[in-house]
Amino acid sequence: MKRMISVKEEKTTVNKTLEKAGTGKELTRxxxxxxxxxxxxxxxxYTLLGTANAEARTRFQGRGTIFAQIGLNASPCPANCGFCSLVKDVFKEKNSFLxxxxxxxxxxxxxxxxxxxxxFxxxxxxYPQADFLEYAARIHKHLPKGMRFVANLGDFDREYAKKLREAGFTGVYHIRRLGxxxxxxxxxxxxxxxxxxxRDAGMELYYCVEPIGPEHTAEELADEIFRAKDYPVEVMAVMKRVCVPGTKLYExxxxxxxxxxxxxxxxxxxVKPKRAMGVHEPDELCLMAGANQIYAEVSVNPRDLNLSTETGRGASIARTHALLAAAEWKR
Incomplete structure:
Protein backbone atom coordinates (compact mmCIF):
# COMPACT_ATOMS: atom_id res chain seq x y z
CA MET A 1 0.00 0.00 0.00
CA LYS A 2 1.37 3.41 -0.96
CA ARG A 3 2.32 5.56 2.06
CA MET A 4 0.49 8.90 2.29
CA ILE A 5 2.81 11.93 2.42
CA SER A 6 1.91 14.31 5.22
CA VAL A 7 1.44 18.03 4.70
CA LYS A 8 4.38 18.60 7.02
CA GLU A 9 6.63 16.45 4.86
CA GLU A 10 5.53 18.27 1.71
CA LYS A 11 6.60 21.66 3.04
CA THR A 12 9.92 23.03 1.88
CA THR A 13 12.52 22.92 4.64
CA VAL A 14 13.62 26.41 5.68
CA ASN A 15 17.39 26.52 6.11
CA LYS A 16 18.98 27.11 9.47
CA THR A 17 19.89 30.69 8.71
CA LEU A 18 16.28 31.64 8.05
CA GLU A 19 15.22 29.86 11.22
CA LYS A 20 17.90 31.80 13.12
CA ALA A 21 16.67 35.06 11.61
CA GLY A 22 13.12 34.25 12.61
CA THR A 23 14.07 33.89 16.27
CA GLY A 24 15.57 37.39 16.38
CA LYS A 25 19.12 36.20 16.96
CA GLU A 26 22.10 38.26 15.80
CA LEU A 27 23.13 37.33 12.26
CA THR A 28 26.73 37.06 11.15
CA ARG A 29 28.32 38.25 7.93
CA TYR A 46 9.22 34.60 0.47
CA THR A 47 10.09 33.19 3.89
CA LEU A 48 12.92 35.73 4.07
CA LEU A 49 10.64 38.63 3.14
CA GLY A 50 7.97 37.47 5.55
CA THR A 51 10.43 37.06 8.40
CA ALA A 52 11.79 40.60 7.94
CA ASN A 53 8.29 42.01 7.56
CA ALA A 54 7.06 40.39 10.78
CA GLU A 55 10.08 41.45 12.79
CA ALA A 56 9.97 45.04 11.52
CA ARG A 57 6.25 45.43 12.27
CA THR A 58 6.87 44.26 15.82
CA ARG A 59 9.88 46.53 16.38
CA PHE A 60 8.25 49.61 14.83
CA GLN A 61 4.86 48.80 16.39
CA GLY A 62 3.24 48.82 12.97
CA ARG A 63 4.00 52.50 12.38
CA GLY A 64 5.19 53.86 9.05
CA THR A 65 7.46 56.89 8.80
CA ILE A 66 7.79 59.66 6.21
CA PHE A 67 10.94 61.72 5.79
CA ALA A 68 11.02 64.75 3.48
CA GLN A 69 14.03 66.24 1.72
CA ILE A 70 14.52 69.66 0.16
CA GLY A 71 17.29 69.95 -2.44
CA LEU A 72 18.87 73.39 -2.07
CA ASN A 73 21.14 73.78 -5.06
CA ALA A 74 22.13 72.46 -8.47
CA SER A 75 25.58 72.97 -9.94
CA PRO A 76 28.28 70.84 -11.63
CA CYS A 77 29.60 68.78 -8.71
CA PRO A 78 33.32 67.87 -8.68
CA ALA A 79 32.66 64.58 -6.87
CA ASN A 80 31.62 63.34 -10.34
CA CYS A 81 29.73 60.32 -9.02
CA GLY A 82 28.95 57.95 -11.87
CA PHE A 83 25.26 57.74 -10.98
CA CYS A 84 24.31 61.37 -10.25
CA SER A 85 22.45 63.89 -12.42
CA LEU A 86 24.44 66.79 -10.92
CA VAL A 87 27.97 65.69 -11.78
CA LYS A 88 30.23 67.98 -13.77
CA ASP A 89 30.32 65.51 -16.68
CA VAL A 90 26.52 65.69 -17.06
CA PHE A 91 25.11 68.85 -15.50
CA LYS A 92 25.49 72.10 -17.46
CA GLU A 93 26.77 75.20 -15.66
CA LYS A 94 24.10 77.33 -17.32
CA ASN A 95 21.41 75.38 -15.45
CA SER A 96 22.91 76.06 -12.01
CA PHE A 97 20.66 77.57 -9.38
CA LEU A 98 20.22 78.06 -5.65
CA PHE A 120 16.35 66.78 5.46
CA TYR A 127 28.20 73.87 -1.67
CA PRO A 128 29.85 76.42 0.71
CA GLN A 129 29.64 75.18 4.29
CA ALA A 130 29.18 78.63 5.83
CA ASP A 131 26.28 79.37 3.49
CA PHE A 132 24.66 76.06 4.39
CA LEU A 133 24.67 76.96 8.09
CA GLU A 134 22.99 80.31 7.41
CA TYR A 135 20.41 78.66 5.17
CA ALA A 136 19.70 75.95 7.72
CA ALA A 137 19.19 78.47 10.52
CA ARG A 138 16.33 80.04 8.56
CA ILE A 139 14.68 76.68 7.85
CA HIS A 140 15.07 75.42 11.39
CA LYS A 141 12.82 78.21 12.70
CA HIS A 142 9.93 76.69 10.75
CA LEU A 143 10.14 73.26 12.37
CA PRO A 144 8.01 72.29 15.35
CA LYS A 145 9.82 71.65 18.58
CA GLY A 146 11.22 68.14 18.71
CA MET A 147 11.21 67.46 14.95
CA ARG A 148 14.44 65.89 13.80
CA PHE A 149 16.44 68.01 11.36
CA VAL A 150 18.96 66.20 9.15
CA ALA A 151 21.80 67.44 6.93
CA ASN A 152 22.79 65.74 3.67
CA LEU A 153 25.91 67.44 2.33
CA GLY A 154 29.57 66.92 1.44
CA ASP A 155 32.41 65.86 3.72
CA PHE A 156 33.39 67.92 6.76
CA ASP A 157 35.55 67.83 9.89
CA ARG A 158 34.76 67.60 13.61
CA GLU A 159 34.68 71.37 14.05
CA TYR A 160 32.06 71.78 11.36
CA ALA A 161 30.06 68.89 12.81
CA LYS A 162 29.76 70.88 16.04
CA LYS A 163 28.54 73.89 14.05
CA LEU A 164 25.89 71.75 12.40
CA ARG A 165 24.64 70.68 15.80
CA GLU A 166 24.61 74.27 17.03
CA ALA A 167 22.57 75.22 13.94
CA GLY A 168 19.83 72.84 15.04
CA PHE A 169 20.68 69.65 13.16
CA THR A 170 20.01 66.47 15.09
CA GLY A 171 21.54 64.14 12.53
CA VAL A 172 23.43 63.73 9.26
CA TYR A 173 22.88 61.40 6.34
CA HIS A 174 26.36 60.28 5.29
CA ILE A 175 27.62 57.01 3.88
CA ARG A 176 30.48 55.19 2.25
CA ARG A 177 28.81 54.50 -1.06
CA LEU A 178 29.14 51.29 -3.01
CA GLY A 179 32.06 51.83 -5.38
CA ARG A 199 29.14 60.51 15.86
CA ASP A 200 31.74 62.42 17.89
CA ALA A 201 29.61 65.59 17.75
CA GLY A 202 26.72 63.74 19.35
CA MET A 203 24.49 63.75 16.27
CA GLU A 204 22.67 60.79 14.81
CA LEU A 205 24.19 59.10 11.76
CA TYR A 206 21.72 57.94 9.09
CA TYR A 207 23.05 55.13 6.90
CA CYS A 208 22.08 53.35 3.70
CA VAL A 209 23.39 50.62 1.40
CA GLU A 210 23.47 52.55 -1.87
CA PRO A 211 23.38 53.07 -4.79
CA ILE A 212 22.87 49.37 -5.52
CA GLY A 213 23.44 48.22 -9.09
CA PRO A 214 23.51 44.79 -10.78
CA GLU A 215 27.32 44.73 -10.68
CA HIS A 216 27.61 44.95 -6.90
CA THR A 217 28.50 41.70 -5.17
CA ALA A 218 26.99 40.22 -2.03
CA GLU A 219 30.33 40.86 -0.32
CA GLU A 220 30.13 44.58 -1.13
CA LEU A 221 26.58 44.75 0.21
CA ALA A 222 27.58 42.91 3.39
CA ASP A 223 30.44 45.37 3.96
CA GLU A 224 28.01 48.28 4.19
CA ILE A 225 25.36 46.37 6.12
CA PHE A 226 27.85 45.54 8.83
CA ARG A 227 29.48 48.95 8.74
CA ALA A 228 26.12 50.32 9.85
CA LYS A 229 26.05 47.81 12.71
CA ASP A 230 29.51 48.89 13.82
CA TYR A 231 28.60 52.57 14.26
CA PRO A 232 25.71 51.74 15.15
CA VAL A 233 22.73 53.46 13.51
CA GLU A 234 19.07 53.72 14.48
CA VAL A 235 17.84 54.57 10.98
CA MET A 236 18.95 52.29 8.17
CA ALA A 237 17.97 52.06 4.50
CA VAL A 238 18.63 50.48 1.13
CA MET A 239 18.52 52.28 -2.21
CA LYS A 240 18.74 51.03 -5.77
CA ARG A 241 20.67 53.00 -8.36
CA VAL A 242 18.47 54.82 -10.83
CA CYS A 243 19.76 54.96 -14.40
CA VAL A 244 20.21 58.66 -15.16
CA PRO A 245 20.84 59.25 -18.89
CA GLY A 246 24.35 60.50 -19.59
CA THR A 247 25.91 59.19 -16.39
CA LYS A 248 28.88 56.84 -16.39
CA LEU A 249 26.97 53.91 -14.88
CA TYR A 250 23.85 54.26 -17.00
CA GLU A 251 24.72 51.26 -19.17
CA VAL A 271 20.99 45.71 11.44
CA LYS A 272 17.68 45.72 13.35
CA PRO A 273 17.43 49.53 13.35
CA LYS A 274 15.55 50.91 16.35
CA ARG A 275 13.67 53.80 14.71
CA ALA A 276 13.21 53.13 11.02
CA MET A 277 14.17 50.92 8.10
CA GLY A 278 13.94 52.86 4.86
CA VAL A 279 13.76 52.12 1.17
CA HIS A 280 14.48 54.51 -1.64
CA GLU A 281 12.88 55.23 -3.96
CA PRO A 282 9.49 54.41 -2.35
CA ASP A 283 8.68 50.78 -3.11
CA GLU A 284 5.61 48.78 -2.14
CA LEU A 285 7.33 45.41 -2.21
CA CYS A 286 10.01 46.57 0.24
CA LEU A 287 7.27 47.86 2.54
CA MET A 288 6.31 44.19 2.86
CA ALA A 289 9.93 43.11 3.35
CA GLY A 290 11.05 44.99 6.45
CA ALA A 291 10.91 48.66 5.37
CA ASN A 292 8.62 51.11 7.16
CA GLN A 293 10.12 54.44 6.02
CA ILE A 294 10.00 56.30 2.70
CA TYR A 295 10.96 59.74 1.40
CA ALA A 296 9.11 62.57 -0.23
CA GLU A 297 11.34 65.00 -2.16
CA VAL A 298 11.06 68.54 -3.47
CA SER A 299 13.33 70.73 -5.61
CA VAL A 300 16.59 69.04 -6.70
CA ASN A 301 16.99 65.25 -6.79
CA PRO A 302 20.32 63.66 -7.85
CA ARG A 303 18.42 60.85 -9.61
CA ASP A 304 16.27 63.23 -11.67
CA LEU A 305 17.08 65.50 -14.62
CA ASN A 306 13.99 67.52 -13.69
CA LEU A 307 15.16 70.25 -11.27
CA SER A 308 11.71 70.32 -9.65
CA THR A 309 11.58 66.67 -8.71
CA GLU A 310 8.12 67.02 -7.16
CA THR A 311 6.89 67.12 -10.78
CA GLY A 312 9.27 64.32 -11.78
CA ARG A 313 10.64 61.28 -9.92
CA GLY A 314 10.17 62.66 -6.42
CA ALA A 315 7.28 61.17 -4.46
CA SER A 316 4.68 63.56 -3.10
CA ILE A 317 3.47 63.47 0.49
CA ALA A 318 0.11 62.18 -0.75
CA ARG A 319 1.82 59.30 -2.55
CA THR A 320 3.95 58.36 0.45
CA HIS A 321 0.86 58.27 2.67
CA ALA A 322 -0.92 56.12 0.09
CA LEU A 323 1.99 53.68 -0.22
CA LEU A 324 2.24 53.20 3.53
CA ALA A 325 -1.52 52.71 3.79
CA ALA A 326 -1.48 50.15 0.97
CA ALA A 327 1.11 48.14 2.87
CA GLU A 328 -0.91 48.58 6.10
CA TRP A 329 1.63 50.68 7.96
CA LYS A 330 -0.16 52.97 10.41
CA ARG A 331 0.32 56.76 10.53
Missing part, protein backbone atom coordinates in the same frame (compact mmCIF):
# COMPACT_ATOMS: atom_id res chain seq x y z
CA UNK A 30 28.26 34.64 6.74
CA UNK A 31 24.54 34.48 7.50
CA UNK A 32 23.98 37.65 5.47
CA UNK A 33 25.86 36.24 2.50
CA UNK A 34 23.77 33.06 2.63
CA UNK A 35 20.53 35.04 2.70
CA UNK A 36 21.64 37.32 -0.13
CA UNK A 37 22.27 34.20 -2.23
CA UNK A 38 18.66 33.01 -1.93
CA UNK A 39 17.07 32.64 -5.35
CA UNK A 40 14.43 35.27 -6.01
CA UNK A 41 10.98 33.73 -6.30
CA UNK A 42 11.86 30.60 -4.35
CA UNK A 43 10.01 29.46 -1.23
CA UNK A 44 12.94 30.60 0.90
CA UNK A 45 12.78 34.03 -0.76
CA UNK A 99 16.75 77.64 -4.23
CA UNK A 100 15.75 81.00 -2.71
CA UNK A 101 15.64 80.62 1.06
CA UNK A 102 12.15 82.13 1.12
CA UNK A 103 10.98 79.38 -1.23
CA UNK A 104 12.64 76.73 0.92
CA UNK A 105 10.90 78.16 3.99
CA UNK A 106 7.53 77.83 2.26
CA UNK A 107 8.39 74.27 1.23
CA UNK A 108 9.32 73.43 4.81
CA UNK A 109 6.04 74.89 6.08
CA UNK A 110 4.08 72.84 3.54
CA UNK A 111 5.91 69.61 4.40
CA UNK A 112 5.46 70.13 8.12
CA UNK A 113 1.79 70.84 7.52
CA UNK A 114 1.46 67.52 5.71
CA UNK A 115 2.73 65.64 8.76
CA UNK A 116 6.19 64.51 7.72
CA UNK A 117 8.21 63.04 10.57
CA UNK A 118 11.66 64.46 9.79
CA UNK A 119 13.11 67.07 7.44
CA UNK A 121 18.29 69.52 3.64
CA UNK A 122 20.48 68.38 0.76
CA UNK A 123 23.25 70.14 -1.21
CA UNK A 124 25.91 69.17 -3.70
CA UNK A 125 29.29 68.22 -2.23
CA UNK A 126 30.84 71.57 -3.16
CA UNK A 180 33.32 54.85 -3.41
CA UNK A 181 36.63 56.00 -4.88
CA UNK A 182 35.97 53.98 -8.03
CA UNK A 183 32.63 55.31 -9.20
CA UNK A 184 33.15 58.62 -7.39
CA UNK A 185 36.08 61.00 -7.03
CA UNK A 186 35.84 60.99 -3.25
CA UNK A 187 38.33 59.01 -1.09
CA UNK A 188 36.55 56.35 1.00
CA UNK A 189 38.66 57.31 4.02
CA UNK A 190 37.34 60.86 3.81
CA UNK A 191 33.77 59.61 3.92
CA UNK A 192 34.52 57.55 7.02
CA UNK A 193 36.18 60.50 8.76
CA UNK A 194 33.02 62.53 8.24
CA UNK A 195 30.90 59.74 9.68
CA UNK A 196 33.17 59.66 12.72
CA UNK A 197 32.80 63.44 13.07
CA UNK A 198 29.01 63.10 13.11
CA UNK A 252 25.02 48.98 -16.13
CA UNK A 253 21.25 49.04 -15.70
CA UNK A 254 19.18 48.66 -12.55
CA UNK A 255 18.36 45.86 -10.13
CA UNK A 256 14.81 44.53 -10.00
CA UNK A 257 12.22 45.33 -7.35
CA UNK A 258 12.46 41.71 -6.26
CA UNK A 259 16.22 41.98 -5.74
CA UNK A 260 15.89 45.23 -3.79
CA UNK A 261 13.27 43.62 -1.52
CA UNK A 262 15.64 40.75 -0.77
CA UNK A 263 18.46 43.15 0.10
CA UNK A 264 16.04 45.17 2.21
CA UNK A 265 14.96 42.09 4.15
CA UNK A 266 18.53 40.93 4.80
CA UNK A 267 19.58 44.42 5.88
CA UNK A 268 16.63 44.75 8.25
CA UNK A 269 17.32 41.39 9.86
CA UNK A 270 21.05 42.08 10.26
Missing amino acids: EDALELLAIRNGSADY LPVETAEKMADALVGQKVDEL LMTTAN EGRDTQLPPEQRLRTMDAV HGEISAAELAKICAVTELC
